[in-house]
Amino acid sequence: MIKNYLKVALKVLARRKFFTFISLFGISITLLVLMVMAAIFDHSLAPHSPETRSDRTLGIYQMVMQGKDNRQNTDPGYYFLDRYARPLTKLKGVERFSIVSTPETVVSYLGGKKIESQMRRADGELWRIVEPEFIEGGPFTSEDESGARFVAVINETTRSRFFNGNPALGKTIEVDGQRFRVVGVMRDVPTMRFSSAADVWVPISTAKSKLYREQWMGGFNGLILARDEDYFPAIKAELDARLRDAERNLPDPKTYQKLAAGADTLFEAYVRKFSPGDTDVIHTGRAKAVLFLLMLLFMLLPTLNLVNINLSRILDRASEIGVRKAFGASSRTLVGQFVVENLVLTLIGSLAGLVLASLVLAALNASGFLPYARLALNYRVFLYGLAMAVFFGILSGVYPAWRMSKLHPVQALRGRSV
Amino acid sequence: MMRHLLKLVWNRKRTNALIILEIFFSFLVVFLVATLGFYFWDNYRQPLGYSWQNVWKITVDMKSEGGRNDGDAAKTARLQLVDRMLGEIEALEPIESAAVAMVSPYDQGGWTSGMQVDGKEVEMEANAATDSFAEVMGMEVVSGRWFQETDGALAYDPIVIDQDLARTLYGDADPVGRQFGEPDPEEKPRRIVGVVREFRKSGELSARTNFMFERLRLDVPYWFEPRSILVKVRPGTPVEFEEELTKLLQGVAPEWSFRIKPLAQERTSVFSEMLAPLVAGGIVAFFLLLMVALGLFGVLWQNLLQRTRELGLRRAAGASRVAVHRQVISEQAILTSFGVLLGMILVIQIPVLDLVGFIRPEVFAGGLVFAMAAIYLLSTLCAFYPSTMASRVQPAEALRYE
Numbered sequence: 151m152i153k154n155y156l157k158v159a160l161k162v163l164a165r166r167k168f169f170t171f172i173s174l175f176g177i178s179i180t181l182l183v184l185m186v187m188a189a190i191f192d193h194s195l196a197p198h199s200p201e202t203r204s205d206r207t208l209g210i211y212q213m214v215m216q217g218k219d220n221r222q223n224t225d226p227g228y229y230f231l232d233r234y235a236r237p238l239t240k241l242k243g244v245e246r247f248s249i250v251s252t253p254e255t256v257v258s259y260l261g262g263k264k265i266e267s268q269m270r271r272a273d274g275e276l277w278r279i280v281e282p283e284f285i286e287g288g289p290f291t292s293e294d295e296s297g298a299r300f301v302a303v304i305n306e307t308t309r310s311r312f313f314n315g316n317p318a319l320g321k322t323i324e325v326d327g328q329r330f331r332v333v334g335v336m337r338d339v340p341t342m343r344f345s346s347a348a349d350v351w352v353p354i355s356t357a358k359s360k361l362y363r364e365q366w367m368g369g370f371n372g373l374i375l376a377r378d379e380d381y382f383p384a385i386k387a388e389l390d391a392r393l394r395d396a397e398r399n400l401p402d403p404k405t406y407q408k409l410a411a412g413a414d415t416l417f418e419a420y421v422r423k424f425s426p427g428d429t430d431v432i433h434t435g436r437a438k439a440v441l442f443l444l445m446l447l448f449m450l451l452p453t454l455n456l457v458n459i460n461l462s463r464i465l466d467r468a469s470e471i472g473v474r475k476a477f478g479a480s481s482r483t484l485v486g487q488f489v490v491e492n493l494v495l496t497l498i499g500s501l502a503g504l505v506l507a508s509l510v511l512a513a514l515n516a517s518g519f520l521p522y523a524r525l526a527l528n529y530r531v532f533l534y535g536l537a538m539a540v541f542f543g544i545l546s547g548v549y550p551a552w553r554m555s556k557l558h559p560v561q562a563l564r565g566r567s568v
Numbered sequence: 569m570m571r572h573l574l575k576l577v578w579n580r581k582r583t584n585a586l587i588i589l590e591i592f593f594s595f596l597v598v599f600l601v602a603t604l605g606f607y608f609w610d611n612y613r614q615p616l617g618y619s620w621q622n623v624w625k626i627t628v629d630m631k632s633e634g635g636r637n638d639g640d641a642a643k644t645a646r647l648q649l650v651d652r653m654l655g656e657i658e659a660l661e662p663i664e665s666a667a668v669a670m671v672s673p674y675d676q677g678g679w680t681s682g683m684q685v686d687g688k689e690v691e692m693e694a695n696a697a698t699d700s701f702a703e704v705m706g707m708e709v710v711s712g713r714w715f716q717e718t719d720g721a722l723a724y725d726p727i728v729i730d731q732d733l734a735r736t737l738y739g740d741a742d743p744v745g746r747q748f749g750e751p752d753p754e755e756k757p758r759r760i761v762g763v764v765r766e767f768r769k770s771g772e773l774s775a776r777t778n779f780m781f782e783r784l785r786l787d788v789p790y791w792f793e794p795r796s797i798l799v800k801v802r803p804g805t806p807v808e809f810e811e812e813l814t815k816l817l818q819g820v821a822p823e824w825s826f827r828i829k830p831l832a833q834e835r836t837s838v839f840s841e842m843l844a845p846l847v848a849g850g851i852v853a854f855f856l857l858l859m860v861a862l863g864l865f866g867v868l869w870q871n872l873l874q875r876t877r878e879l880g881l882r883r884a885a886g887a888s889r890v891a892v893h894r895q896v897i898s899e900q901a902i903l904t905s906f907g908v909l910l911g912m913i914l915v916i917q918i919p920v921l922d923l924v925g926f927i928r929p930e931v932f933a934g935g936l937v938f939a940m941a942a943i944y945l946l947s948t949l950c951a952f953y954p955s956t957m958a959s960r961v962q963p964a965e966a967l968r969y970e
Contacts, residue, residue: 168866180859183852254629256827257828327818358823358825359631359823450593451856451860455859458586462583465874519844
């Protein structure tokens with residue numbers, strides 16, 4: 151039966167080429183936009199090299215210090231993370247803990263040329279949570295951190311900027327007036343991955359000023375690697391308990407009395423970033439609902455367009471429907487047939503959309519608008535696209551099919567309009 | 569005639585309702601993108617209040633933030649270091665003038681403040697800057713004066729406001745010499761000493777805001793620490809000078825970090841960041857509209873094919889080709905008008921209910937007119953070819969059609 155439907159569907163599509171073209175155009179553009187968005191989300195949130203373990207990593211990315219009249223909302227400081235978050239490693243299921251600075255733009259001058267790099271400082275543990283691909287050498291270690299050795303890991307782009315792409319191992323780079331020996335060169339990481347992207351990595355202890363060791367707020371992130379995500383609730387609860395403890399020891403209790411921070415997954419971190427008003431609870435469910443609603447809103451116009459086209463296509467086939475009805479086909483069968491036809495159409499359209507999406511993503515990568523992005527279609531994006539195509543096909547097929555099945559056989563045979 | 573057309577539209581209400589709905593949503597899409605575009609364009613035409621040419625920004629990272637309060641002595645020491653830097657910078661040959669400010673033009677973040685005036689909250693952006701800031705930024709003082717060295721001895725804290733804030737607070741009256749804000753018995757009174765042209769810290773594409781300057785002193789610690797040194801360089805100063813300048817600053821404060829960037833570059837990145845949503849939205853909207861146009865075209869064509877007999881009958885009864893043409897186009901115009909009307913009823917709520925306060929009603933009007941024109945043009949274009957085809961039908965052929 152389905153085979154017959156498919157045959158009819160393809161025949162109908164081939165018969166009215168112009169209509170088929172405008173339907174396919176709309177479908178492919180719609181799916182193109184949805185898949186590009188999905189690819190960007192996937193690129194930012196899903197486990198990707200080097201953050202292959204991001205699905206079992208939590209990060210402390212933001213902190214709020216609150217007083218009666220004042221409120222500070224930035225990243226946590228080193229002192230706080232070291233004193234109150236590091237003990238989380240004693241918890242069952244916590245494998246690693248690392249402190250990483252947020253990126254800062256540093257400038258180097260090389261033979262009259264100005265080079266701007268994003269520099270981050272980290273301890274040796276970071277490299278046991280994220281696993282970058284090294285082209286040369288390897289990461290620096292915890293001994294480098296405790297010994298304050300001036301060593302650096304740079305990325306491929308930085309190597310080409312400083313050394314014209316020649317091997318850099320053992321050579322020296324000067325950034326922000328400090329000199330570091332290169333011990334490793336890693337592949338570029340897209341800047342959207344905010345726990346592993348930087349041009350230059352150096353040990354925290356090489357910082358010019360040691361003041362960071364006393365600071366509660368600003369400049370650092372904490373990363374917690376759990377055995378698996380089942381341990382997340384326990385880790386979050388423990389961090390909360392530690393925050394209450396920290397509140398009793400705040401450095402400036404006259405101005406600030408309350409402290410809020412959370413151990414977040416990447417998605418939670420984004421939600422927190424975009425709703426700075428919420429401190430204690432982050433509404434991931436609400437954020438998902440909003441995203442879904444936005445998607446529906448975007449699909450509304452293409453759907454209406456396709457419904458309109460389908461309706462007029464169906465009018466064209468009134469006599470066929472009349473014959474089928476006269477020979478006893480039920481309304482349900484007819485609805486089924488037309489929904490299948492529409493699904494065939496949307497699937498063909500979304501395949502075209504897939505091809506277009508890969509072109510657009512390649513162009514986005516080449517444009518450098520999202521630094522170091524390597525946006526690509528993968529099976530997750532593909533599955534999402536497929537689901538969207540089916541959803542879209544049913545959404546835009548059901549109403550015209552229902553209208554058509556309501557045609558009176560006699561009128562339909564005469565070829566009268568709906 | 570009109571009644572007749574409306575009746576024709578009504579007779580096909582179910583099909584037409586969907587077309588109206590489609591036009592309604594297309595209208596909203598065009599309106600949103602057009603309003604955003606007009607918003608930026610409108611902002612771009614407003615006065616900026618300073619000139620960014622040949623100004624370099626030096627971001628000073630003192631590594632001293634962090635939720636601690638390390639006391640006035642430490643703060644004063646840091647300020648003295650900044651003061652020393654300023655002196656050494658000013659002595660350099662390629663530098664015309666230099667100033668320190670809490671916030672630099674084109675900075676992302678900022679400092680906002682509020683004030684109660686006649687029971688109404690007046691929002692403003694604020695900055696604190698040293699005496700040479702107006703000279704570095706090429707600002708025009710409209711009334712009164714900018715800060716000067718002798719201001720330290722005054723019994724009050726001098727304030728400079730921009731024309732937007734002056735108008736908001738005092739209308740056409742001259743604000744110079746007036747008290748600024750309610751006096752606080754614990755603090756020095758504040759008095760306005762000058763008015764500068766409308767100042768927009770966030771650049772050409774941002775909305776106009778009220779702006780207020782405090783005088784930044786490098787000898788008294790304050791609740792914030794300055795983060796930017798702005799220098800006006802002679803035209804044609806090479807990039808190599810950046811390196812020289814950085815070395816000098818690092819010599820003065822080895823524990824701090826410095827980043828030099830011409831404001832022209834900051835401006836470019838602010839522009840591209842603000843315009844990115846417009847460009848992305850514009851591209852998506854363009855393709856959505858193209859899709860709608862093609863769809864409408866197809867649907868109209870198909871619908872007219874269905875009505876061959878009706879139109880043929882009209883021709884047979886003596887209606888001219890032009891009359892048939894006009895009928896089809898008018899019917900389409902009626903559908904479009906319904907869609908646009910629905911859209912307008914919805915959209916007009918935004919300025920009426922003041923939902924987005926920072927966008928001026930004129931900008932909304934611009935977006936509305938543009939969206940209307942675009943949608944009418946689009947739907948007429950879509951109707952034109954099918955209607956030409958329909959009016960060409962020979963009466964004899966049409967009547968025979970089955």
